[in-house]
Amino acid sequence: MISNLRQAVRRTPRRTVDLSHPARSPLGSSVVNCVVYRDGVRQHGDCPAEEALRRARKSVGDFVWIGLHEPTQEEFAGLAELFGLHPLAVEDTVQAHQRPKVEQYDDTLFAVFKTVRYVEHPELTATSEVVDTGEIMVFTGPDFVITIRHGRHGSLGPVREALEDTTEQLAKGPTAVLHAIADHVVDDYLAVADNVQYDIDAVESAVFTEDVGYRDAGRIYQLKRELLELKRAVAPLDRPLRRLAAQSMPLIASDIRAYFRDVSDNLERITEQITSFDALLDSILQAHLAQVTVAQNEDMRKITAWAAIIAVPTMVCGIYGMNFDHMPELRWTYGYPMAMGVIAVACFLIHRGFRRNGWL
Numbered sequence: 001m002i003s004n005l006r007q008a009v010r011r012t013p014r015r016t017v018d019l020s021h022p023a024r025s026p027l028g029s030s031v032v033n034c035v036v037y038r039d040g041v042r043q044h045g046d047c048p049a050e051e052a053l054r055r056a057r058k059s060v061g062d063f064v065w066i067g068l069h070e071p072t073q074e075e076f077a078g079l080a081e082l083f084g085l086h087p088l089a090v091e092d093t094v095q096a097h098q099r100p101k102v103e104q105y106d107d108t109l110f111a112v113f114k115t116v117r118y119v120e121h122p123e124l125t126a127t128s129e130v131v132d133t134g135e136i137m138v139f140t141g142p143d144f145v146i147t148i149r150h151g152r153h154g155s156l157g158p159v160r161e162a163l164e165d166t167t168e169q170l171a172k173g174p175t176a177v178l179h180a181i182a183d184h185v186v187d188d189y190l191a192v193a194d195n196v197q198y199d200i201d202a203v204e205s206a207v208f209t210e211d212v213g214y215r216d217a218g219r220i221y222q223l224k225r226e227l228l229e230l231k232r233a234v235a236p237l238d239r240p241l242r243r244l245a246a247q248s249m250p251l252i253a254s255d256i257r258a259y260f261r262d263v264s265d266n267l268e269r270i271t272e273q274i275t276s277f278d279a280l281l282d283s284i285l286q287a288h289l290a291q292v293t294v295a296q297n298e299d300m301r302k303i304t305a306w307a308a309i310i311a312v313p314t315m316v317c318g319i320y321g322m323n324f325d326h327m328p329e330l331r332w333t334y335g336y337p338m339a340m341g342v343i344a345v346a347c348f349l350i351h352r353g354f355r356r357n358g359w360l
Contacts, residue, residue, distance in 0.1 A: 030071035032149075033160070038062045040171030042164050049082055056143045063174050065145045067156060076148075083144055086110070093137050096150045100233070102240035109140040109251055111178060111240065113185045114233030115154035118195040126218030130199060130226035131192060133233055136185065138178055140251060145174045147181065159184045175252050179259045182241065186263050189234050189270045193277075196230065199223055200277055200284075207288050217292075220285050227281065231274050234267065241267055305354040312346045 036043040036055045039062075043055070052064040066079070073094045080090045086105035092098050098112045115134040124130070134151020147156055159180050163170045170176055203219055244252060245260035252260075316339055320327070329335035354360045 030068045030075050032067040032069055034064065034066045036062060036064050037170060040167030040169070049079060053082065053144065061171070061173065063143045063145060065147070065160070065174075065177060067147045067149070067160075069149045071148060079146065083139070083141065083146065084108075085139055085146075089139070093148050096135055096137075098135065098137070100237040100240060102243055104249065107142055107250065109138075109175075109178065109249070111138045111140070111182075112136075113138070113182065113237065115149075115151060115185055116188055116192045116230055116233050117153040118192045124199050124202060124219050124223065126216065126222050128219075128222060128226075130196065130223065131229045133229060136181060138181055140174045140178045142251065143174070145177045147177075154185075154188075156181065156184070172253065172256060173251075175256045178244075179256060179263065182244075182260065182263050183266075186237075186266050186270065189230070190266065192230060193270055193273050196223075196227060196277065197273075200280060204280070204284050207284055207291065217285065217288055220281060220288060224278070224281050224285075227274065227277055231278070234270055234274060238264070238267055238271060301359045305351075305359040308354075309347050309350050312350065313343045316343050 034047060034049055034052050036047070036052050038059065047055070049064070049066060052066070056062040056064040068076070068079075071079075071094070076090065076094055079085075080087075085108065089103065089105060089108075089110040092110075092112070100112050100114050102109060102111045104110075113136045115136055117132045117134070119129045119132050121128045121130070132151075132153065134149065134154045136154055136156070137148040137150075139146040139148075149156065159177075163177065163180050169180075200223065203223060206216075207220075241260060241264040245257050245264045320330075320339065329338065332338075351360065
């Protein structure tokens with residue numbers, strides 16, 4: 001497998017760059033790591049990018065991995081010139097906020113991944129942030145890997161450590177690093193999706209509780225918005241991963257494509273899971289709206305029932321309050337008790353009838 005990759009590297013023409021020009025030094029505060037790997041083994045000591053590239057090109061199969069975090073345009077310009085990166089890809093890297101994609105420029109692959117992180121919260125509210133997103137951009141060449149991270153999360157330290165513990169995989173070259181990053185990003189998607197499912201289960205249980213105070217549509221809409229943020233990170237990555245897994249590219253050996261197929265399968269599973277979440281939230285929202293409608297109907301029935309009960313004394317008092325001189329039982333000693341008794345009996349019978357019919 002290593003020999004296949006090395007043959008691919010020999011067939012790939014290398015750009016001729018001047019490694020001695022001091023003005024091209026791209027090192028700055030954004031550089032996290034600059035390491036040379038030989039046969040999957042990390043060489044001791046970090047060094048400037050020019051020196052790292054010079055050391056990597058001394059032996060076929062060696063490569064340099066440079067990691068950056070939110071570089072400025074000035075910092076990245078020197079690095080782009082040193083490695084001969086395409087201006088369009090460089091522009092996307094500096095500006096960030098790109099759609100997940102994989103593009104090929106001559107002998108360099110440029111990949112963009114959306115990273116996601118689940119934001120812990122004690123209770124889901126109508127303003128809770130559930131999913132936080134960032135970006136990882138990867139330049140992969142015959143003898144170099146450049147990773148650029150945007151956002152507060154998505155550190156590639158664990159990926160680097162895991163690869164360094166499996167030298168056989170790391171010895172496959174820069175595309176093995178690209179696969180490890182893609183696999184790490186997709187694993188994060190899976191973890192976030194599992195946590196979002198807990199929130200959906202909590203909202204679903206709350207919607208069907210008897211406590212009307214939990215029937216809050218704002219929480220459902222907020223969860224749908226956060227799920228949409230997750231979907232925007234996951235769904236566009238399907239086609240680039242399929243391309244890496246299926247198409248023949250100079251830098252991607254056949255055995256590496258098999259690993260990308262596994263990542264693509266995992267991504268497809270997550271995409272289906274997000275689609276089911278979205279459909280479930282739609283059903284929960286419809287159930288919530290139906291419950292609100294039922295509750296409103298119950299309130300209207302109660303209001304109507306009490307209005308009917310109150311109408312009896314209102315009618316009787318209205319009749320005897322017309323102040324006519326000649327009215328039945330107006331001067332009768334038992335007229336008032338009789339009127340009150342009629343009101344009480346009538347109200348009792350109406351109330352009893354409404355209770356039997358479930359209106360009260």
